[in-house]
Amino acid sequence: MLKVTDLNVFYGPIHALKGISLEVNDGEIVTLIGSNGAGKSTTLNTITGLVKAASGSIQLDGTEIANMAPHKIVQLGISLSPEGREVFPALTVEENLRLGAFTRSSKGEIEANYQRAYDLFPRLKERIKQTAGTLSGGEQQMLAIGRALMSSPKILLLDEPSMGLAPNLVLMIFDLIRSINQQGTTILLIEQNANMALSIANRAYVLETGNISLSGDAHELARDDRVRRAYLGG
Amino acid sequence: MVTFLGATINGLVLGMAYALIAVGYSLVFGILRLINFAHGSIYVFGAYMVYLFVSLQVGLFPSILLAILLAGLLALLVDKITLEPLRKKNSMLISDLITTVGVSFIIQNVLSVEKVFGSERKVFPSLNLFSNITIGHITIQSSQIIMFVVALLLLLVLTFIVNKTKIGLSMRATEQNSRAAKLMGINVNFVISFTFFLGGASAAIAGALICGYYQVISPTMGSLIGLKAFAAAVVGGIGILHGSVVGGLVVGVCECLAAQYLGSNVRDPMAFVILIIILIIKPNGLFGKKGITKV
Numbered sequence: 001m002l003k004v005t006d007l008n009v010f011y012g013p014i015h016a017l018k019g020i021s022l023e024v025n026d027g028e029i030v031t032l033i034g035s036n037g038a039g040k041s042t043t044l045n046t047i048t049g050l051v052k053a054a055s056g057s058i059q060l061d062g063t064e065i066a067n068m069a070p071h072k073i074v075q076l077g078i079s080l081s082p083e084g085r086e087v088f089p090a091l092t093v094e095e096n097l098r099l100g101a102f103t104r105s106s107k108g109e110i111e112a113n114y115q116r117a118y119d120l121f122p123r124l125k126e127r128i129k130q131t132a133g134t135l136s137g138g139e140q141q142m143l144a145i146g147r148a149l150m151s152s153p154k155i156l157l158l159d160e161p162s163m164g165l166a167p168n169l170v171l172m173i174f175d176l177i178r179s180i181n182q183q184g185t186t187i188l189l190i191e192q193n194a195n196m197a198l199s200i201a202n203r204a205y206v207l208e209t210g211n212i213s214l215s216g217d218a219h220e221l222a223r224d225d226r227v228r229r230a231y232l233g234g
Numbered sequence: 235m236v237t238f239l240g241a242t243i244n245g246l247v248l249g250m251a252y253a254l255i256a257v258g259y260s261l262v263f264g265i266l267r268l269i270n271f272a273h274g275s276i277y278v279f280g281a282y283m284v285y286l287f288v289s290l291q292v293g294l295f296p297s298i299l300l301a302i303l304l305a306g307l308l309a310l311l312v313d314k315i316t317l318e319p320l321r322k323k324n325s326m327l328i329s330d331l332i333t334t335v336g337v338s339f340i341i342q343n344v345l346s347v348e349k350v351f352g353s354e355r356k357v358f359p360s361l362n363l364f365s366n367i368t369i370g371h372i373t374i375q376s377s378q379i380i381m382f383v384v385a386l387l388l389l390l391v392l393t394f395i396v397n398k399t400k401i402g403l404s405m406r407a408t409e410q411n412s413r414a415a416k417l418m419g420i421n422v423n424f425v426i427s428f429t430f431f432l433g434g435a436s437a438a439i440a441g442a443l444i445c446g447y448y449q450v451i452s453p454t455m456g457s458l459i460g461l462k463a464f465a466a467a468v469v470g471g472i473g474i475l476h477g478s479v480v481g482g483l484v485v486g487v488c489e490c491l492a493a494q495y496l497g498s499n500v501r502d503p504m505a506f507v508i509l510i511i512i513l514i515i516k517p518n519g520l521f522g523k524k525g526i527t528k529v
Contacts, residue, residue, distance in 0.1 A: 048417060049416075050413060050416065050417070069416075069421070070416035070419075071416060071418075071419045071420055071421045074417065074418065074419035075419055079417075080417050082413075082414065082417060086411055086413065086414040086417075087414075088406070088407050088410045088411060088414065089410060090406075090410055091406060091410070095403060095406075098403065099403060099404070099415075099418045099420070100418060102400075102418045102419045102420055103418075103419035147418075148417075151418075151419060
């Protein structure tokens with residue numbers, strides 16, 4: 001579905017992604033783990049068009065999308081729930097969700113997507129008229145994911161969905177990610193919480209200072225000594 | 235009492251037109267956090283387009299419509315040609331600011347070139363389209379009624395666009411977080427262009443209304459009125475639509491009362507006296523929220 005080949009990204013003189021390649025197949029959950037500053041967010045931001053690629057290819061179902069405008073990439077079926085949630089604080093929950101469906105024009109589809117968001121996150125339904133800035137961190141995360149799903153994406157990119165959440169909420173968010181996937185949305189997940197990410201993913205890539213150092217089956221990587229030492233606390 | 239009422243009515247009418255210019259500053263500020271100092275010259279350009287088409291016998295209403303369109307396009311082009319390249323390079327906001335000041339002088343000077351419109355004042359077609367209304371001892375000119383009603387309707391339309399339409403929702407989203415707006419599939423460049431167009435179009439309407447009331451037009455008239463409207467936008471709380479309306483009315487009324495009771499040379503500084511007093515009491519303006527920063 002999504003195929004990244006030899007992607008290079010620079011921030012001024014800093015070589016942030018050094019020719020990385022990765023692939024996400026239809027129906028999979030793939031996770032990209034790595035420490036702070038390894039280039040995880042940069043990878044997602046380049047896929048969504050927010051950051052310009054210096055060279056390399058990004059293909060969605062065979063269509064080249066590298067360096068397309070972000071709004072066109074959303075239209076093609078890639079949606080990002082960004083790091084730090086980035087909900088619109090002064091807009092209501094409903095308006096935030098409506099914005100997620102900005103590229104959709106079918107009333108029926110938008111209605112169905114609202115329903116799906118409210119089924120996944122009943123808390124959002126209770127707070128429909130509340131402004132997003134007044135929600136708790138966990139609720140804002142739910143809103144960010146719900147909002148990203150409103151565009152009926154083929155592939156959902158999640159940037160650190162567990163960041164700053166209490167442990168019970170982390171479990172809940174990961175359960176929900178799994179059910180979103182089971183409902184048919186392909187997922188590329190970025191996490192510092194490598195334990196949780198590897199436990200729900202099919203496959204994983206390890207990113208180290210702009211290079212992919214390891215990749216493979218998520219459960220095998222979770223048993224790999226190098227991964228355990230570096231990311232799983234022994 | 236009669237003079238007080240008369241001056242107040244004059245002030246409310248003029249204030250409505252100021253509000254129409256002020257929303258242009260507010261809309262652009264909301265999205266780009268930029269004061270567009272070229273806005274006053276767009277107002278002048280709009281008024282001159284009405285003057286031009288009327289003198290070409292196009293008829294008053296079609297002339298105003300054409301002027302609205304052209305002024306909106308000019309505002310949009312100013313952004314596309316001079317400001318968008320700066321945004322793409324992540325320039326300092328101060329560069330954008332001085333650019334808009336420069337553009338303002340360029341437009342005003344091109345208009346005052348002898349072969350274009352010339353620098354002298356000209357007679358502008360009157361907007362006194364029906365007879366004046368007299369209530370007791372107070373006479374209200376029909377151009378004043380038209381100015382008030384048209385400005386009010388347009389402000390309502392603008393509020394509707396911003397709060398109730400899809401493009402309005404995308405404007406509000408871009409205002410709060412343009413990065414996240416892009417992720418929603420919003421074409422942020424289009425939203426910015428649309429915002430400049432709306433501001434330019436409103437300024438042209440204000441130009442037609444104000445010049446139609448005073449029946450005079452000159453290429454330099456935009457500097458002072460632009461600054462007054464900017465003051466009105468800040469008085470109300472810049473970036474907030476209804477704030478600009480109230481700010482415009484406050485400035486208009488104070489100005490006319492000052493002219494009535496303190497003499498006509500106190501009139502023009504009045505907007506800035508109000509501005510300074512209100513900012514000392516409420517630094518973010520009457521309706522401003524504390525510390526509008528991008529989240």
